[in-house]
Amino acid sequence: MGCNPSRVSFVSNENMADQSHRLVQEIWTYVCNDYYEEVGISFMIRLFHTYPELRKLWIFAANLDMEHEIRSNAQIRYHAAKIMYTLNEIINNIEDYDKRRKILENLGKSHFIYDVKPSDFQVL
Template sequence: MQQLASKKEKEKMERMQGEVDLLEQPSPLNDKERLMIQDSWSKVYEHCDDAGVAILVRLFVNFPSSKQFFSQFKQIEEPEELERSAQLRRHARRVMNAINTLVENLDNPDTMASVLQQVGKAHALRHKVEPVYFKILSGVILEVLAEVFPEVVTAEVGAAWTKLLATVYSRIKTVYEEVGWPKLSTSTG
């Protein structure tokens, strides 16, 4: 398995995980939280492509080791060039559509579980992505949404999103365990 790029990057990864770590075993979303997430997401999803690209570019710039799983653009260093990559844009769209499916089905735990099962299995078995990258991505999503949509993602809305993304990570981690992921780290995940 490939190692993280550097000690500096590992420290940055650990800092980004802080908010999600607070809810390692998150409680279910309440009705108000579900509505806040759905309302805020409707405004974010109007800018699906730009928001998705911003999230992935931030991930790859701040955590360059995350590019190792993407042969099409893992050698691209410049953020502007990443933004122009057709492959990155396609993957960003897939990420945003997966989040959209989750948000649309916050009241349907079976659909949510099915989506997370598919995503988790594909990333564990086919793509061999370390599960910690889902936690890192959660932190990046929170950061970008709060910066790009500050009028929508208030502190209260951000707390609801933190809870949702912590739940997503927890369920993804469970899928990894179910498929026998051999490298689940107890120190980071």
């Protein structure tokens, strides 16, 4: 009886973060290449169905109830593209905390004028 030495090597937290970042970027590349528009629109549809009270934040979405109405609305499609663009910027700068922070600060500032509150972002 005795202990056999483990062949498992431990990876530092920094290496794990780097690996996680690369994995996120690889998956995101796949999403961008094949599903970019659909993911943005599906996000908006899911958001409106899960949190209908948030529709009031989009004047053009307040009366859209059916999925096909949301999906075919030009302003929704435009906003979905902007969401995907912002996600793309964040993921492309996943290792640059200051750049990500600036992107998110600008996002918050641009939404402040529409009376979007920090708590509204919590659902995301």
